[in-house]
Amino acid sequence: MVRLTPFYKKLSILFVEDEREVQEAALNVLERYIDHILVASDGEEALAIFKEKRPDIVITDIKMPVMDGLALTKEIKELGDTPVIVISAFDNEEFVSEAARLGVETYLLKPIDIQLLLASINRCIELLIRREEARQNRSLLREYKRIVDETAMICKIDLDKTITYANEAFCQISGYSKEELTGKIYRHMVSPRQDLSRLDGGLWVNVLRGKSWKGMIELLNKKGEPYFIQASMFPLFDADGKITELIALQFDITEHIKTKQILEKQNQKLEHIAHTDTLTGVWNRYKFNKILRQEIKCAKSSNHPFSLMLLDVDRFKTINDTHGHQFGDRVLKAITSTLKRQLKHKEAMIARWGGEEFIVLAQGYRLAQALELAERLRAAIEGMEFENIPITSSFGVTEFSPEDELDTLVRRADLALYTAKESGRNRIISY
Known part of the structure; x- marks a missing residue:
C-alpha cells in the first residue's frame, strides 16, 4: 500500500x-x-x-x-x-x-x-x-555570490597571464575600471618588491599542473600605492579537460599587514628596550647571559674557543662621591664609546654587567689573544681625556673550557677581576 x-x-x-x-x-x-x-x-x-x-x-x-x-x-x-x-x-x-x-x-x-x-x-x-x-x-x-562579490576581489586570468574578467570589488580596491583591468597583464600589477620568481615558479607552475595555489601577493593600485592580498588561484578546464584560464579569489589584507608590521616594530622596540642598558646603549646582563649560554652550547658541540673578560672602572665610587652621579654616568658613557671604537670590527661583544662593571665576550679567542685584546682596551681607557680626571680600569680574563657552565665561567673571570683590583688596579689578571 x-x-x-x-x-x-x-x-x-x-x-x-x-x-x-x-x-x-x-x-x-x-x-x-x-x-x-x-x-x-x-x-x-x-x-x-x-x-x-x-x-x-x-x-x-x-x-x-x-x-x-x-x-x-x-x-x-x-x-x-x-x-x-x-x-x-x-x-x-x-x-x-x-x-x-x-x-x-x-x-x-x-x-x-x-x-x-x-x-x-x-x-x-x-x-x-x-x-x-x-x-x-x-x-x-545568490547570497553567497553577493557576499563574495562584496568582500572578495575576483578575476579571471588566461594562460597569457592577461586579466579577462574582474568584479566590482577588484575595481574598487585597485582603482582601475573593468575596462582598464580587462586585457591588463596581471604581473604588471605586482609590486616590484614582490619576488616574481616565486609567482612564476609557484603560482603558474601549480596552475598549469592543474593544482591550486595560495599565497600573499603585494600589488600596486592605479596610484602606484601598494596593497596586500591573500590570493587563492584555481585552474579552470574546458570540456576536454584542458586548462583554459585560472580564477583568482583575492582578499584585501592590507590593514592586517600594516597592523602586523606596526606590532612587529613595537615588539622589536620593546625587545631592544628589554635587552639594552638604558644608560650606555649596550646589551644588558639579561641579554648577555642569553648570548653566553648559546656560545657555551656551540663551543661544546663544535669545540671552538672563546674567552671572557670582566672589567671594572677603578675607584668609581670616589668619582661619584666627588663629582656627582651625573658626572659618573658621563664617565660610563665615555668608557662605552671607547670600548666600542676598539671593538669596531665585531671581534668581541660588550655588555654592561652592573654598576661600573662591563663584560666582554671574545669569540674565537684563546687566552693569549684575549689578554692582548684586554690590554688594548685597558690602555684605551687609561688614555681617555675626560675633564682632567684620570680614568683607569681593572680586568679579569679567562678562557672557556669544555667542563664550564655559565656560572663557573663568570665566577672565574670575576675572581680574576677581584685579584686585579686587590693587586693595585689598572691591570689585567687571568685564570
Whole structure:
C-alpha cells in the first residue's frame, strides 16, 4: 500500500471532477491523508479557485463542461510550475500527447486506482520538495555570490597571464575600471618588491599542473600605492579537460599587514628596550647571559674557543662621591664609546654587567689573544681625556673550557677581576 510522504500534511490539493460519484469516492480517500482539499466541478471554476488559493497540486479530469482539463492545465502551466495530475476515461493518444506537451506530471485512466493516484501524489510531493530545495540552494548561491562579490576581489586570468574578467570589488580596491583591468597583464600589477620568481615558479607552475595555489601577493593600485592580498588561484578546464584560464579569489589584507608590521616594530622596540642598558646603549646582563649560554652550547658541540673578560672602572665610587652621579654616568658613557671604537670590527661583544662593571665576550679567542685584546682596551681607557680626571680600569680574563657552565665561567673571570683590583688596579689578571 502506498503511503504519502510526511510532507502531505502541509499540502493543499485542488481536485477537479464534474462527475459527483467519482468526486465523492476520491475525496473519501484523499481526506484521510490531506487536510486541505479544494474542489471544483469544471475548468472555469477550478481556474478561479487556483488563482485565488494557489494550491500545491492540481488533479483534474479532462472531459468537463465550460472548460476542459487540458485547457485548464494550459492556463495553470502559464501561471507557474504547479504539478498537474490528469484523470481521463479515454485512453486517447491525442489526449495523452497533448497532456505530455503541456507538462502534466501523470496521466491516469478511470476508474481511478487509488493506489496509483496516491503514488502520483507522492511523486508530485517529491518534485515539490526538490524544487523547494533547488529554490533555497539558488537563494543561498545568490547570497553567497553577493557576499563574495562584496568582500572578495575576483578575476579571471588566461594562460597569457592577461586579466579577462574582474568584479566590482577588484575595481574598487585597485582603482582601475573593468575596462582598464580587462586585457591588463596581471604581473604588471605586482609590486616590484614582490619576488616574481616565486609567482612564476609557484603560482603558474601549480596552475598549469592543474593544482591550486595560495599565497600573499603585494600589488600596486592605479596610484602606484601598494596593497596586500591573500590570493587563492584555481585552474579552470574546458570540456576536454584542458586548462583554459585560472580564477583568482583575492582578499584585501592590507590593514592586517600594516597592523602586523606596526606590532612587529613595537615588539622589536620593546625587545631592544628589554635587552639594552638604558644608560650606555649596550646589551644588558639579561641579554648577555642569553648570548653566553648559546656560545657555551656551540663551543661544546663544535669545540671552538672563546674567552671572557670582566672589567671594572677603578675607584668609581670616589668619582661619584666627588663629582656627582651625573658626572659618573658621563664617565660610563665615555668608557662605552671607547670600548666600542676598539671593538669596531665585531671581534668581541660588550655588555654592561652592573654598576661600573662591563663584560666582554671574545669569540674565537684563546687566552693569549684575549689578554692582548684586554690590554688594548685597558690602555684605551687609561688614555681617555675626560675633564682632567684620570680614568683607569681593572680586568679579569679567562678562557672557556669544555667542563664550564655559565656560572663557573663568570665566577672565574670575576675572581680574576677581584685579584686585579686587590693587586693595585689598572691591570689585567687571568685564570
